Amino acid sequence: MQYFTLMRKQYGLTPDEEHYTCLIDLLGRNGRLEEAWHLVEGMExxxxxxxxxxxxxxxxxxxxxxxxxxxxxxEKEIQISTASIALSNVYAAAGMWNEVYRVRESWRKKGHADGEPGLSRICTQPH
Known part of the structure; x- marks a missing residue:
């Protein structure tokens, strides 16, 4: 946070999306989620x-x-599938299995789960 503040105040640099993403990631990895939330809450x-x-x-x-x-x-229809999956994973990590099911069912009912589950294929090419 000290360097982020210096960047703006002392050097007059405007942080871009990559700076904010790194900062939020660092705060999040250190468990400072409230602080990270307050930073992004008003952002685009x-x-x-x-x-x-x-x-x-x-x-x-x-x-x-x-x-x-x-x-x-x-709400902004950004990465709906990713948000739904990640939210269900947050619930799963917390052991809230009914919420996991509710989020995933809601996602499916809205038509966001049209694709097949991940498939893997090995192709051989003749030599």
Missing amino acids: ENHLIWAALLGACQLYENVEIGKKVAEKLT
Whole structure:
């Protein structure tokens, strides 16, 4: 945070999306989710910044902030599938299995789960 502040105040540099994404990721990895939330709360929606915070919510099983972040993403129709999956993972990490089911069913009912689950294929090419 000290360097981020210096960047703006002492050197007159305006942080861009990559700076904020790194900062949010660092705060999130250190469990400073409230601080990260307050930084991004008023920002323009950027799926990378929000995804970094959502990932930290999963890591620290912070359902409260995880729900807020997922709502922001789906509200603006940004990465709805990613937000739904990540939110269900936040619930799973916290052991809230009924909420996992509810989020995934809601996602499916809205038609966001059209594809097949991940498939893998080995192709051989004749020599």
